[in-house]
Ligand SMILES: Nc1ncnc2c1ncn2[C@@H]1O[C@H](COP(=O)(O)OP(=O)(O)OP(=O)(O)O)[C@@H](O)[C@H]1O
């Protein structure tokens with residue numbers, strides 16, 4: 001009898017637990033604001049890594065621009081600065097050291113985000129358990145964490161990009177002052193910066209995936225335990 | 229007229245495995261609860277009250293046995309249906325209040341309504357009204373940390389009533405409150421259960437709870453020791469208190 005009873009229930013209730021997007025967004029924003037310090041800690045490594053990434057990418061773009069504008073005249077300086085020149089395709093690329101540092105910093109940053117998010121989830125065990133007692137579905141919890149991470153990514157990586165770009169432009173003014181830089185096109189530089197930005201947002205989301213799944217899978221009964 | 233049993237507990241056992249040794253906490257509990265009843269579960273610490281509470285409320289699964297809520301076996305429910313059950317059918321009240329610390333009283337009360345798909349302004353209206361009903365009309369914008377224990381428990385009661393549940397489960401709702409405040413909370417629970425015909429099951433150490441209960445279930449070491457009706461209680465209440473009260477700090 002319970003089986004048929006359950007089947008009778010099923011179509012009626014399958015879509016009845018909801019959290020509208022607007023409300024999810026509002027909750028995520030207020031959660032980030034209230035835990036501002038924790039949010040800062042979470043994005044700290046992201047800001048640094050994306051600043052470095054954006055700095056390196058923008059620098060390379062500036063180098064390319066210089067080569068485009070001044071051709072072989074600029075080459076000695078660029079090669080001295082560590083860039084690789086591929087004569088076959090006539091392109092300037094970042095040196096292996098820079099590439100290696102970029103990859104390394106992104107790795108460290110991802111580990112940093114995962115670590116900070118795990119701590120943040122642990123701090124919120126009780127809160128998540130309460131939401132589950134009130135009927136929250138796994139995917140509602142998951143979504144809240146993903147939205148928070150996306151917002152953190154947009155801001156953290158955004159700040160990182162700004163810092164990186166400023167540093168790269170400042171450096172270019174100092175290092176390449178013997179050349180006429182007024183013709184440098186902005187677009188390729190901004191394209192590199194937005195690549196770094198997108199990468200940062202992606203990493204922020206990637207870093208929260210495991211902690212968020214952990215949070216979503218929490219059992220509501222944990223609210224009964226004293227230790228959280 | 230046949231009484232309608234909103235909850236039926238049939239042969240529920242629960243074992244926890246601590247390391248290699250399984251600990252049998254519930255050893256076969258059978259219990260029927262009538263709609264609108266105020267039921268108290270009494271018993272010494274560690275007798276399994278909270279464990280039974282969690283199982284009846286769908287927060288935990290029994291090792292064996294079944295729990296029927298409105299004749300639906302809740303062990304057969306999938307994640308969505310369980311969430312629906314927690315959202316609509318049951319309101320929980322805990323010893324430690326368990327409000328969400330970063331949300332205001334009103335936000336805490338409206339959250340279950342939002343989950344239930346109620347439009348925001350309706351939820352706010354209803355939340356304000358519920359907070360008024362529990363005597364917190366003015367303090368809806370305060371965070372839990374800015375409220376006293378008794379006030380927090382009032383918010384929790386308002387939240388438990390948010391989606392007009394059929395059942396309220398309360399695990400030691402007065403456990404963290406002083407005697408007077410505890411008495412007020414008990415009176416409030418009783419008032420709510422009368423007005424709304426909500427079934428209340430409350431695990432408790434608090435003897436003040438007995439006088440408002442329709443029935444008291446005494447649990448001892450994972451089994452039901454005895455079930456007493458209110459009338460029988462009145463007679464034995466004096467001796468109960470004599471027997472138990474001195475042992476309490
Ligand atoms: N998750 C768990 N893992 C292992 N043992 C548990 C778990 N939860 C409860 N127990 C054990 O089950 C027994 C009953 O616990 P329960 O919390 O149900 O008691 P209680 O009657 O509510 O006690 P109290 O009045 O102190 O709240 C205790 O011995 C406890 O140690």
Ligand SMILES: [Mg+2]
Nearest residue numbers: 277278279399
């Ligand atoms: Mg208990």
